[in-house]
Amino acid sequence: MxxxxxxxxxxxxxxxxxxxxxxxxxxxxFFFAAGSRFESSSQMGLAHxxxxxxxxxxxxxxxxxxxxxxxxxxxxxNAYTAKEELCLYASFSKKYTARAIELLADIAIRSxxxxxxxxxxxxxxIDELNSYMDSPSDRIxxxxxxxLFKGHSLGYNILGTKKTVQRFNTNDLRxxxxxxxxxxxxxxxxxxxxxxxxMASLLEMQLAExxxxxxxxxxVEFTNYEPFEHREKEANFQxxxxxxxxxxxxxxxxxxxxxxxxxxxxxxxxxxxxNLSVREKYGLAYSVEASYHTxxxxxxxxVYLGTESKNLEKAISLIYRELDRMMNESFSSVQLHKxxxxxxxxxxxxxxxxxxxxxxxGKSMLVFNQIDTLAEIHASIDKITQTQLSExxxxxxxxxxxxxxxxxx
Numbered sequence: 329m330x331x332x333x334x335x336x337x338x339x340x341x342x343x344x345x346x347x348x349x350x351x352x353x354x355x356x357x358f359f360f361a362a363g364s365r366f367e368s369s370s371q372m373g374l375a376h377x378x379x380x381x382x383x384x385x386x387x388x389x390x391x392x393x394x395x396x397x398x399x400x401x402x403x404x405x406n407a408y409t410a411k412e413e414l415c416l417y418a419s420f421s422k423k424y425t426a427r428a429i430e431l432l433a434d435i436a437i438r439s440x441x442x443x444x445x446x447x448x449x450x451x452x453x454i455d456e457l458n459s460y461m462d463s464p465s466d467r468i469x470x471x472x473x474x475x476l477f478k479g480h481s482l483g484y485n486i487l488g489t490k491k492t493v494q495r496f497n498t499n500d501l502r503x504x505x506x507x508x509x510x511x512x513x514x515x516x517x518x519x520x521x522x523x524x525x526x527m528a529s530l531l532e533m534q535l536a537e538x539x540x541x542x543x544x545x546x547x548v549e550f551t552n553y554e555p556f557e558h559r560e561k562e563a564n565f566q567x568x569x570x571x572x573x574x575x576x577x578x579x580x581x582x583x584x585x586x587x588x589x590x591x592x593x594x595x596x597x598x599x600x601x602x603n604l605s606v607r608e609k610y611g612l613a614y615s616v617e618a619s620y621h622t623x624x625x626x627x628x629x630x631v632y633l634g635t636e637s638k639n640l641e642k643a644i645s646l647i648y649r650e651l652d653r654m655m656n657e658s659f660s661s662v663q664l665h666k667x668x669x670x671x672x673x674x675x676x677x678x679x680x681x682x683x684x685x686x687x688x689x690g691k692s693m694l695v696f697n698q699i700d701t702l703a704e705i706h707a708s709i710d711k712i713t714q715t716q717l718s719e720x721x722x723x724x725x726x727x728x729x730x731x732x733x734x735x736x737x
Contacts, residue, residue, distance in 0.1 A: 333689055333699050338528050341511045342535060345693045346524040347685065354520025355686035356428050357417035358436055359694045362508035365411045365481045365623070366545055371500070373453070373488015375508075376409040378501050380453060382416065383407075384445035386438040391445060397431045398424070405431070409486055412623060413694055414508070419683055422521045426530055433534035436509050441501040453493050460487065464562050464735045465634055472570040472733045475558065476628055480550045507542040511535065517690030519682045549625040555731045562735035567637045569734045571647055572630030575724050578622035578695055582720050585712045587620055589721060590629055592667050593650060594618025596674070601650050602631065612643040624695075629724065637737040644732075651730075654721040659714050668709050675705065 333347040363375050383405075384391045398405040403420030416436060418428045460466055470485050477483030487493075514535075518527055553574045562568075576582045594602035594617045606616045613635040620629045631651075635643050659667065679685055679702075692699050700708075 343515045345689045347519045354422045357517045357690045359515040359690040362414040363412045364484045364486045372492045379407045379409045382435040382439045441498045510542045515693045519686040557732040559734040567640045569633045573729045575627040575629045590620040612639040651725045
């Protein structure tokens with residue numbers, strides 16, 4: 329039977345979340361509270377750029393040796409950047425755990441960011457930007473966020489712009505690393521067969537040279553949401569639309585209830601209300617889905633639709649109808665019970681991957697400085713009431729608060 333994860337604060341101040349599993353494969357992640365919301369407008373894309381460039385050389389390794397260190401033994405080395413975190417992570421055979429710790433520590437502490445490698449990586453990221461610009465179904469999500477959080481760093485494109493990327497240099501990257509790659513800003517997440525005591529010992533040794541703290545910018549809260557409606561000719565063969573608004577932050581007591589509402593509305597299950605209405609009953613769209621995203625001070629929900637231009641207005645009206653239904657019709661006790669059981673089951677499926685568990689634990693520790701047990705998560709779902717759902721729907725789904733972005737053909 330799988331044990332619950334344990335949380336430790338090491339002697340050097342680094343937080344460790346550790347889950348012991350008797351598997352041959354282990355997963356390790358370094359999670360830093362760093363991301364695009366910490367950037368200024370002139371730095372847009374810098375966090376994502378450093379995510380690429382930490383693999384380009386350290387004081388003792390060239391790029392090839394970094395990329396081969398884990399891959400050469402059948403493992404995988406990777407990284408990602410989000411709005412509020414940057415993660416360096418690896419998956420590998422359990423006997424190479426010490427190797428993975430040393431490598432991630434090396435690139436986090438001793439990356440040199442050589443100009444020649446930086447210049448090459450600029451071209452890679454610009455190509456990534458071009459690919460993204462060619463895909464309206466991808467771009468509409470970032471464009472919606474940019475309008476939703478207009479004038480605020482939460483609206484910045486994580487990739488940046490061609491202009492900002494071209495300006496970055498070695499000094500920019502070293503300054504970022506000095507500010508964010510510090511012990512007090514780091515959570516290490518591990519799922520594997522090494523003991524917590526051995527893991528703590530290796531981390532304390534390998535991260536001894538990491539600075540304790542940096543001069544990081546403080547989060548500026550987002551407070552000035554204004555609903556919008558914008559339509560433009562941007563699509564090629566299919567129309568795309570997003571409808572959404574502000575939602576609870578990840579510290580809000582209504583966060584779990586909001587997640588349940590969105591799951592019922594348009595989650596991944598085939599019996600979501602939007603799928604049953606827009607796709608199954610009327611056949612108006614291949615893709616219609618709802619999602620909910622949380623940040624430190626705010627959150628937002630959105631419904632995405634991809635459909636033929638001739639079906640666009642009908643499909644949008646059906647989405648509005650389901651949102652209105654959420655506000656005006658209370659869940660029956662049977663509906664509420666089924667919705668809770670479905671959400672619990674989906675959470676269980678999400679815990680079927682040890683790599684996903686490692687990332688979930690790391691993000692939770694970074695955000696909440698604690699890990700809730702499965703029993704605690706289930707208890708928070710069980711506490712949701714019909715009245716609470718009605719109040720949340722009325723607060724966040726109201727028609728005068730909805731924003732709309734449409735790319736038509």
